[in-house]
Amino acid sequence: MKERKSPWSFFSGGYLLLVLLFIYLPIAYVLLFSFNDSKSLTNFTGFSLRWYENMVQDRTMLESIQCTVVVAVIATAVSTVVGTVAAIGLSKARRIIRNIVLEINNLPVMNPDIVTAIGLMLLFISTRIQLSLATLILSHITFCIPYVILTIMPKLRQLDDNVAEAAMDLGATPWQALTRVILPQIYPAILSGALIAFSMSFDDFVISFFTAGVGINNISMYVYSMKRYNPSVNALSTLIVVVVTLILVLVNLIPSIRGRNTKEGDTEG
Amino acid sequence: MKRFWAVLAMLCMLAASAGALAADYDPVAEFGSDVLNVYNWGEYIDKQVLTDFEKEYKVRVNYSLFSSNEEMYTKLLSGASYDVLVPSDYMIERLIKENKLQPLDREVVNNLDNLAEGVRNLDYDPDNTYSVPYLWQTVGIVYDTTKIDPAEMEEQGWSAFLNPEYSGHVYMYDSERDAFMVALKALGYSANTDDPDELQAAFEWLREMDKAVHPSYVTDEVIDAMANGEKWMALVYSGDAAYILSENEDMGYLAPKEGTNISIDAMVIPANATNPKLANVFIRYILEYDASLRISEEVGYASANAQVLEELSGEDGAYAGNDAYVPRAGYDLDEHYIDIPESLRSQYSSMWIKVKLHE
Amino acid sequence: MKSFFRMSYPYLLWIALFIVAPMIMILLYALTRSGNGLLTFQFTLENFTKFFNDATFMRVLFTSLRIALLTTVFCILIGYPAALFMASLPERKQTTMVLLLTLPMWINMLLKTYAWRGILMNFDLESEARVFIGMVYDFLPYMIIQIHTAIAKMDRDLLTAAYDLGANRWKTFLKVTLPLSVPGIISGITLVFLPAVSSFVIPKLLGGGDYVLIGNLIEIYFLNAGDWNFGSAISLIMALIIIASMWATKKLDRNAQEG
Numbered sequence: 001m002k003e004r005k006s007p008w009s010f011f012s013g014g015y016l017l018l019v020l021l022f023i024y025l026p027i028a029y030v031l032l033f034s035f036n037d038s039k040s041l042t043n044f045t046g047f048s049l050r051w052y053e054n055m056v057q058d059r060t061m062l063e064s065i066q067c068t069v070v071v072a073v074i075a076t077a078v079s080t081v082v083g084t085v086a087a088i089g090l091s092k093a094r095r096i097i098r099n100i101v102l103e104i105n106n107l108p109v110m111n112p113d114i115v116t117a118i119g120l121m122l123l124f125i126s127t128r129i130q131l132s133l134a135t136l137i138l139s140h141i142t143f144c145i146p147y148v149i150l151t152i153m154p155k156l157r158q159l160d161d162n163v164a165e166a167a168m169d170l171g172a173t174p175w176q177a178l179t180r181v182i183l184p185q186i187y188p189a190i191l192s193g194a195l196i197a198f199s200m201s202f203d204d205f206v207i208s209f210f211t212a213g214v215g216i217n218n219i220s221m222y223v224y225s226m227k228r229y230n231p232s233v234n235a236l237s238t239l240i241v242v243v244v245t246l247i248l249v250l251v252n253l254i255p256s257i258r259g260r261n262t263k264e265g266d267t268e269g
Numbered sequence: 270m271k272r273f274w275a276v277l278a279m280l281c282m283l284a285a286s287a288g289a290l291a292a293d294y295d296p297v298a299e300f301g302s303d304v305l306n307v308y309n310w311g312e313y314i315d316k317q318v319l320t321d322f323e324k325e326y327k328v329r330v331n332y333s334l335f336s337s338n339e340e341m342y343t344k345l346l347s348g349a350s351y352d353v354l355v356p357s358d359y360m361i362e363r364l365i366k367e368n369k370l371q372p373l374d375r376e377v378v379n380n381l382d383n384l385a386e387g388v389r390n391l392d393y394d395p396d397n398t399y400s401v402p403y404l405w406q407t408v409g410i411v412y413d414t415t416k417i418d419p420a421e422m423e424e425q426g427w428s429a430f431l432n433p434e435y436s437g438h439v440y441m442y443d444s445e446r447d448a449f450m451v452a453l454k455a456l457g458y459s460a461n462t463d464d465p466d467e468l469q470a471a472f473e474w475l476r477e478m479d480k481a482v483h484p485s486y487v488t489d490e491v492i493d494a495m496a497n498g499e500k501w502m503a504l505v506y507s508g509d510a511a512y513i514l515s516e517n518e519d520m521g522y523l524a525p526k527e528g529t530n531i532s533i534d535a536m537v538i539p540a541n542a543t544n545p546k547l548a549n550v551f552i553r554y555i556l557e558y559d560a561s562l563r564i565s566e567e568v569g570y571a572s573a574n575a576q577v578l579e580e581l582s583g584e585d586g587a588y589a590g591n592d593a594y595v596p597r598a599g600y601d602l603d604e605h606y607i608d609i610p611e612s613l614r615s616q617y618s619s620m621w622i623k624v625k626l627h628e
Numbered sequence: 629m630k631s632f633f634r635m636s637y638p639y640l641l642w643i644a645l646f647i648v649a650p651m652i653m654i655l656l657y658a659l660t661r662s663g664n665g666l667l668t669f670q671f672t673l674e675n676f677t678k679f680f681n682d683a684t685f686m687r688v689l690f691t692s693l694r695i696a697l698l699t700t701v702f703c704i705l706i707g708y709p710a711a712l713f714m715a716s717l718p719e720r721k722q723t724t725m726v727l728l729l730t731l732p733m734w735i736n737m738l739l740k741t742y743a744w745r746g747i748l749m750n751f752d753l754e755s756e757a758r759v760f761i762g763m764v765y766d767f768l769p770y771m772i773i774q775i776h777t778a779i780a781k782m783d784r785d786l787l788t789a790a791y792d793l794g795a796n797r798w799k800t801f802l803k804v805t806l807p808l809s810v811p812g813i814i815s816g817i818t819l820v821f822l823p824a825v826s827s828f829v830i831p832k833l834l835g836g837g838d839y840v841l842i843g844n845l846i847e848i849y850f851l852n853a854g855d856w857n858f859g860s861a862i863s864l865i866m867a868l869i870i871i872a873s874m875w876a877t878k879k880l881d882r883n884a885q886e887g
Contacts, residue, residue, distance in 0.1 A: 008797075012713035019710045020728060023769065026743035027732050033746075039516075041493050042746045058316055060332050082639055089636030099878075101636075103871065104643055106818060107651060110870055112826035112843045114850050115863040119650025121347050126653070131347050142646040145639065150818055154778045154811030174631055192726060192777045196770065196819075199733035206847075209340065214306050214349050215331030223736045225311030225334035228492055228509065237735045244734065248727050252720070339851040443837055445852065486837030490745070611662060615853040622848070623684055625840050 027241060034234035041229055055232040055239075061222055065236065068218040071133075071208075072201040075140035080194040082141070083148025088182060090149070091156040102153070108143040109150070113206035116143060121210045132213035139211040140204065144197035151193035155186045296328045300547040303328040307551070308344075308351040310534070311336055313404070315567035318560045325554075328547060345369065350541045352548040355403050358533045359606040362393040366608070370399045371540045377549035383556050385575040387598030388533055392605060400535040401552050402573035404508065404565065407531050407596040407603065408447055409524040411495050411510045412502040419521055422502075426525035427455035429502060430478045440491045440503035441484035445621035446606065447530065448475060451504065454527045454602070461607045468616070475624045486625055495520065506532075508570030510593035515569070522593035528602025533573075571596050658860035675861035685845070689866060692842040693873075695831065696824035699763040703771040703820050704813065706764065711775035711812075712805070722780055729769045737766060741833050748834065755835045762830040767823075771816040778812025779805060817877060825870060826863075842866055 037046035164177045205220035296303035311334040319330045335341040338360040388402040450460040452471035492509045496516040510522045538548045565572035566587045572578045581588045588594035661670040679685045826843035849859035
């Protein structure tokens with residue numbers, strides 16, 4: 001289906017551009033002030049790389065990013081798998097069970113972080129589990145799964161039950177029905193769920209603070225504990241944006257280069 | 270061959286001289302572990318100090334951060350074991366009361382003579398049995414001297430927060446304890462009172478403040494805002510004020526005549542520390558001139574080391590002529606906070622919320 | 629198909645352990661008398677009566693609900709067209725858009741809010757306007773992604789068929805796209821409204837301290853006052869009120885699906 005360049009598509013393109021501008025405006029601001037000469041966050045006094053030097057020398061900060069990434073990757077992987085499997089299972093449950101479980105599922109989303117944090121801390125204290133990197137990861141998985149389920153559930157509800165059933169009637173095993181019929185259909189939702197889970201884990205402060213073991217800091221713990229603003233965190237954020245952008249560009253370039261080598265892709269409109 | 274022997278001899282001498290510095294030095298044998306877990310406020314140290322300490326003692330410092338005494342205290346409830354904490358005075362009092370600290374090894378921490386006059390003989394730990402001061406400060410008013418005359422400011426003291434002429438140009442620090450301290454001091458009461466009538470009077474005073482000057486209730490963003498001169502006056506800790514004054518020369522600092530809070534952040538060793546031996550060494554190291562100088566210069570809060578305090582505020586010091594750097598010491602009306610019971614804290618919270626809601 | 633339900637057993641175990649068990653402890657705190665961080669077994673309802681006897685707490689809760697509700701509405705109004713337009717892009721561009729929307733979520737929320745503070749200082753805005761810009765900013769990507777996920781890969785054949793049958797764009801939207809996107813909107817509302825009720829950092833930083841919100845209140849009682857009992861009670865009351873209002877929304881969803 002080839003889209004014609006109608007006034008409508010100009011309008012919709014323009015709208016999306018505006019939304020992106022809105023979303024990237026503060027990011028640009030953070031980037032800009034990572035090059036500021038002074039500590040101020042409102043006055044740009046001149047160009048300097050001092051916050052980058054500062055960042056490189058700050059071991060606590062560098063270790064915090066390592067911790068953040070490790071925790072986010074593991075939490076995302078586990079919560080995406082568990083969440084997807086659970087969502088598929090739940091979609092076939094009786095309505096009353098599904099509703100109750102989904103209501104419980106909403107609790108971590110709804111509760112203020114401090115309540116989730118103290119709740120989990122109490123759980124670890126009462127089971128005599130020492131706080132560590134493991135408890136931090138467990139806690140992150142716990143608050144990430146609900147986001148994955150919430151993202152996948154609507155897509156599952158759109159799915160036609162009959163398709164999977166028909167496949168099974170035609171001799172497919174439940175496993176085949178799952179991997180060949182259901183998963184391909186909800187794949188974009190799984191991806192979105194994973195991305196949201198990753199963001200939630202990446203940006204969490206309160207829950208991390210109260211469930212991480214001694215000496216374990218993530219970026220948010222660093223940022224929130226700043227008594228006085230340290231623009232090195234802007235430098236750090238700039239680094240994150242640059243690295244992620246590079247990854248995105250690569251991920252997008254590789255298939256298109258490969259596609260050109262084999263056959264002209266028809267996905268480009 | 271001759272050359273080989275010469276080189277070998279030189280290497281032996283080098284090894285011998287290095288050995289003299291640390292003959293068979295092994296941090297694990299010495300301290301039981303080569304890791305030190307330090308728990309301190311964010312942005313409250315010069316990182317180089319940690320690196321130097323690590324090099325000198327061949328150990329590793331695990332440095333974690335908190336942003337309030339209460340946050341730190343709650344984290345301790347989980348049983349987390351740190352080696353050195355840097356809480357404030359009233360929190361140290363609570364930790365001592367609850368048997369959560371262990372006495373310092375005074376054979377190791379033998380440099381308490383370095384302490385400045387203002388941080389000796391403190392009520393919560395008069396003999397430094399458990400704690401060694403780290404940095405200290407007063408609470409005061411940072412104000413724009415081009416908008417408010419210094420003499421007029423001094424004359425008004427805390428009652429400047431009731432002056433309707435400043436309406437819309439005031440930042441109030443969003444901390445119930447500090448806000449009530451201001452009101453209680455303005456009324457001539459103790460900042461540590463639990464007398465219901467006095468607390469009620471302070472509550473009324475704060476409500477009047479809210480009506481009179483319509484303050485913006487802020488936390489640490491006030492530092493950047495005042496450095497930019499966004500408002501005329503703000504309630505600020507002197508250490509942050511020292512930074513503001515060094516960034517913006519129009520700003521002045523006042524510790525009001527009615528008295529204020531002096532607060533001390535001090536190093537302590539928790540009862541459940543895993544490496545108390547190294548913790549004692551660390552505490553001594555921080556109190557020495559070199560480390561104290563770097564920390565206070567970087568952070569802007571007053572050093573607990575007398576020599577550093579004098580030098581940084583002296584003629585060639587980094588804070589020469591900065592009114593906020595050296596806290597007022599020995600003033601009768603100034604007080605430390607004492608640890609108050611939970612019921613009183615809860616009451617503070619309820620009343621402070623009503624002030625902020627303009628009720 | 630019942631066998632599929634077994635797939636959720638691991639998750640059921642997980643929530644029993646990590647969500648239900650902690651919440652039971654929070655409930656115990658809410659129902660007992662204070663003991664600084666310690667759980668005592670002196671049962672009482674005074675934490676709840678304290679909340680309802682003081683109109684201040686109710687007012688704070690309603691302010692929080694109002695801000696969360698308006699934030700959600702703005703997010704739908706701005707996010708829905710965005711999700712719709714995204715869905716009409718070629719598939720690879722859609723993925724890129726989703727990634728572009730999530731990337732900013734990896735930058736610390738506090739940093740972005742400080743940035744907004746700096747940006748908005750140059751404009752003369754009411755504090756309420758600043759708060760909503762910050763709140764909508766923070767939550768918009770969730771809404772867009774949820775709605776987009778629901779309508780993406782929606783049968784293009786269905787749309788083409790609708791066009792072929794002579795339906796115009798507007799009619800296709802009303803009859804095909806909108807009903808299919810309702811679960812996405814509901815998911816978006818859940819992901820925006822629920823956390824928005826208890827969030828307070830953005831209003832605090834952008835509203836010039838003019839906002840005392842329920843999340844702030846709960847944190848103050850948990851941390852500053854160390855009164856876990858009252859803090860727990862407030863959070864439970866909040867949860868119950870939200871769950872009640874979400875049931876109402878779910879009813880709407882069901883009606884929309886059946887109607």
